[in-house]
Amino acid sequence: MQMHQTVGGDVLLDVRDLQTHFYGEDSVTRALGGISFQVKKGETLGVVGESGCGKSVTALSILRLLPRLTAKTVGGQVRFHGRNLLELSDREMRQIRGDQIAMIFQEPMTSLNPVYTVGHQIAEVIQIHTKASRSVAMARAGEMLRLVRIADPERRVNNYPHEISGGMRQRAMIAMALACSPELLIADEPTTALDVTIQAQILRLIVDLKERTGTAVMFITHDLGVVAETCQRVIVMYAGRIVEQATVIDLFARPAHPYTQGLLRSVPDRRRARHRRLPEIPGIVPSLREPITGCSFAPRCPFATDICREKTPSLRDVGSSHATACWRAEEVMGA
Amino acid sequence: MAAYILRRMLSTIAVMAMVGIFVFLLLRLAPGDPAAMMAGKAATAERIAAIREQLGLNDPVPIQFVRWVRDMLGGDFGISIFAGRPVLELISQRLEPTLSLSILTMILSVTIGVCFGILAAWRTGGLVDRLLTAFSAFGYSVPVFVIGYFLIYFFAIRIHWLPVQGYVPIDRGLGPWFAHLILPTVALGLGYIAFIARVTRASMLEVLSEDYMRTAAAKGASSYAILFHHALKNAGVPILTVIGISFAYLIGGVVLTETVFNIPGIGRLVVDAINNRDYPIIQSVLILTSGLYVLINLAVDLSYTLVDPRIRY
Numbered sequence: 001m002q003m004h005q006t007v008g009g010d011v012l013l014d015v016r017d018l019q020t021h022f023y024g025e026d027s028v029t030r031a032l033g034g035i036s037f038q039v040k041k042g043e044t045l046g047v048v049g050e051s052g053c054g055k056s057v058t059a060l061s062i063l064r065l066l067p068r069l070t071a072k073t074v075g076g077q078v079r080f081h082g083r084n085l086l087e088l089s090d091r092e093m094r095q096i097r098g099d100q101i102a103m104i105f106q107e108p109m110t111s112l113n114p115v116y117t118v119g120h121q122i123a124e125v126i127q128i129h130t131k132a133s134r135s136v137a138m139a140r141a142g143e144m145l146r147l148v149r150i151a152d153p154e155r156r157v158n159n160y161p162h163e164i165s166g167g168m169r170q171r172a173m174i175a176m177a178l179a180c181s182p183e184l185l186i187a188d189e190p191t192t193a194l195d196v197t198i199q200a201q202i203l204r205l206i207v208d209l210k211e212r213t214g215t216a217v218m219f220i221t222h223d224l225g226v227v228a229e230t231c232q233r234v235i236v237m238y239a240g241r242i243v244e245q246a247t248v249i250d251l252f253a254r255p256a257h258p259y260t261q262g263l264l265r266s267v268p269d270r271r272r273a274r275h276r277r278l279p280e281i282p283g284i285v286p287s288l289r290e291p292i293t294g295c296s297f298a299p300r301c302p303f304a305t306d307i308c309r310e311k312t313p314s315l316r317d318v319g320s321s322h323a324t325a326c327w328r329a330e331e332v333m334g335a
Numbered sequence: 336m337a338a339y340i341l342r343r344m345l346s347t348i349a350v351m352a353m354v355g356i357f358v359f360l361l362l363r364l365a366p367g368d369p370a371a372m373m374a375g376k377a378a379t380a381e382r383i384a385a386i387r388e389q390l391g392l393n394d395p396v397p398i399q400f401v402r403w404v405r406d407m408l409g410g411d412f413g414i415s416i417f418a419g420r421p422v423l424e425l426i427s428q429r430l431e432p433t434l435s436l437s438i439l440t441m442i443l444s445v446t447i448g449v450c451f452g453i454l455a456a457w458r459t460g461g462l463v464d465r466l467l468t469a470f471s472a473f474g475y476s477v478p479v480f481v482i483g484y485f486l487i488y489f490f491a492i493r494i495h496w497l498p499v500q501g502y503v504p505i506d507r508g509l510g511p512w513f514a515h516l517i518l519p520t521v522a523l524g525l526g527y528i529a530f531i532a533r534v535t536r537a538s539m540l541e542v543l544s545e546d547y548m549r550t551a552a553a554k555g556a557s558s559y560a561i562l563f564h565h566a567l568k569n570a571g572v573p574i575l576t577v578i579g580i581s582f583a584y585l586i587g588g589v590v591l592t593e594t595v596f597n598i599p600g601i602g603r604l605v606v607d608a609i610n611n612r613d614y615p616i617i618q619s620v621l622i623l624t625s626g627l628y629v630l631i632n633l634a635v636d637l638s639y640t641l642v643d644p645r646i647r648y
Contacts, residue, residue: 097554110547
């Protein structure tokens, strides 16, 4: 938790102790148990973890897009250009969404509005945030489609989402997200729902466009292979908390949290013998409905001792730009 | 699209033929001699014979049917037994009040019903939503004549804001015309407002939980744009359907409302015709309203293409 004081003026997004709860019939799920991290200008930050660890909730909390009735961010700050987004009026927040911070979603099949053309939907975001006329915005939509390498953009602007493929829809989503040149792009599993061959193309596209535009990217994924290809830094989330943050090189070379180690081991590797069973992390993710005492990973952790079960570890430095929330990080790294 | 419309038109002919046979048999299947029945209890034998001759009842039934259909296709809907004037003329005289009431009621129900439903869906469980639940229970369950007489009692008799009953043609002044139609429109419209609002709410709730609504919010779209631009068009098909159904049901509601408010429209014409056993009028109104139903249905089906590009005919 000490890390954010040490970084200088190139911080774009500064999330501090963010806590988000989901409310059920008679239960409260602590989806985010106080997470802190930063996104620097122009960098690509990976956010990894398994389903339900709070990756998407983090993104939606930042943009304040959580379902209104069932979820609420109850604590912390999201500082962007020195302003706490959680304290902005709805109107001020709308001016940021789609303009300075844009987001692309996992499901390209359902994330576009089926009753409007692709061009219309891209032009809309331009018209919301600039004074561009309809025709100027439509022309710009065509340019954006060309930028995301959709063939025949002049024709595609007039296509409805059901008339184009899933990969093309995700390209259109990217075009929409980048149309106002945002400073931060949040990509929530943008390739998960796509065919493997299309996945690689979309990843390449995001990396290329990021290089060209200088947009910072927060890349949410459960796929460590994607992280290795796209990101400079990574945060690893488990049960609504950050358990490790590091540069990609450090994370792969010297994972300091047993959970990260488990994740790395469970990535299929062609060099490994074919018949060998892929290692898995034993046990299940704890329920976030009851308060957890001690480290939330302790029940599944081969390194766990009494202190792990009694006291919750905070993030602590274990190297330069490398922090982990593990009491026994030194032993883990040595193992 | 053109082929679809043509196909629908052909099926319309089949539907109308069935309706025609039914309506035709209505007269023949009624117990007793239709001519004697129409003439009434005190009629003389000459009067009955004259009616029988006028209706062509002395001819074989199939020939009567063919003649009846041929006359209608030629625009001849027969002569009213009671008034002794062409049915079509009587209907066209009564058309303006009924159309005025129907169209005003539809405008009122659609605008208020759709907006009410959208607001209720926008803040589910909120004040507007709970109001809608209470209101629709009321709108569904209280019949037009109860609401009608209550409105007359309060707004016309107690506080004298509006005329009690009757109708003023539109060419005698827009103000009086409108003033006479306010109470009947509200009385008739409440049920439709409730109906349209409930369907709009349900359809909007479904759409609002779709992924693309989150996309719209992530673009920075305003609540208004999200509701009316992104959601409403997607929620449109069920709403258009229920508007079509409402319009069709309206014809039934109009009969009651016209009676309560003493409006000389088609509804009153039919009620009077039934009381007088004026079969040519009853038959003609049945045929014409059935045709209108079928056309409304076709219009509703075609209107789907306006809101959803995935629907093609």
